[in-house]
Amino acid sequence: MSKQERWSRLLELLAVDGALDVEEAAVAVAVSPATIRRDLDELADQKLLVRTRGGAIAHGVSYELPLRYxxxxxxxxxxxxxxxxxxxxxxxxxxxxxxxxxxxxxxxxxxxxxxxxxxxxxxxxxxxxxxxxxxxxxxxxxxxxxxxxxxxxxxxxxxxxxxxxxxxxxxxxxxxxxxxxxxxxxxxxxxxxxxxxxxxxxxxxxxxxxxxxxxxxxxxxxxxxxxxxxxxxxxxxxxxxxxxxxxxxxxxxxxxxxxxxxx
The missing domain is CATH 3.40.50.1360 (Rossmann fold)
Incomplete structure (x- = not known):
């Protein structure tokens, strides 16, 4: 799975649940927790989510995936x-x-x-x-x-x-x-x-x-x-x-x- 596909999957999970746990996301995407942490940090830098301890939450109350994802x-x-x-x-x-x-x-x-x-x-x-x-x-x-x-x-x-x-x-x-x-x-x-x-x-x-x-x-x-x-x-x-x-x-x-x- 490419980084783009991985990011799309993480954002889809976030759109459904409103929050992500690093360990659970790692299982869902089939990569290591360290990779998920890096992905979440990069997505947070793009203002696509908000990092929390152990995971992330949706950016804002009404969450919508950007068109490119x-x-x-x-x-x-x-x-x-x-x-x-x-x-x-x-x-x-x-x-x-x-x-x-x-x-x-x-x-x-x-x-x-x-x-x-x-x-x-x-x-x-x-x-x-x-x-x-x-x-x-x-x-x-x-x-x-x-x-x-x-x-x-x-x-x-x-x-x-x-x-x-x-x-x-x-x-x-x-x-x-x-x-x-x-x-x-x-x-x-x-x-x-x-x-x-x-x-x-x-x-x-x-x-x-x-x-x-x-x-x-x-x-x-x-x-x-x-x-x-x-x-x-x-x-x-x-x-x-x-x-x-x-x-x-x-x-x-x-x-x-x-x-x-x-x-």
Missing amino acids: KSSRQVSEKQRIAAAVAELLREGEVVGLNGGTTTTEVARALALRTTGGAAESTSGPTFTIVTNALNIAGELAVRPQFKIVLTGGVARPQTYELVGPLTRGVLDEVVLDVAVLGVDGVDPELGVMTHHEDEADISRLFAERARKVVLATDSSKMGKRAFARICDLDRVDVLVTDSGLTPDMAARLTEAGIEVVSV
């Missing part, structure tokens, strides 16, 4: 979801993407789809991408098949998303064909949710400015609740998720008028 979770599922979402998008459309690991994979899948052949030989961009995610804009900006519109705003280091009034100022002036949203929770009664109210506000505006709303999220988010509501289910047109979606949840979402695509 979450990216290693459910990788194959997210890539399948992203490929399916990319196939739903038509050339010439204006597509909104909020931040997150799954929407980042959607951007990559769309780039692969438009690389080579007729899509890349056209005189103008194949897609217009409107995003508040710095990493997505950075990956696509060098590709001529995309026109990139990056919102302003204040950057959140956990997700690389821009939020706040400056972000709203740009989104208020655009019209989207499709908004592709990554989310933290989907509940049949409460709707679509995320962990932070500022991100929810921007994702809600993406949905409001779009003709069609596509949720791109793995099945672990189904039935989960998060702090801040984005929108009701009646605002969602399509859900693309993995095959781990339960038949009962799929039926309830279908009854709500959502087209469910499992991959």
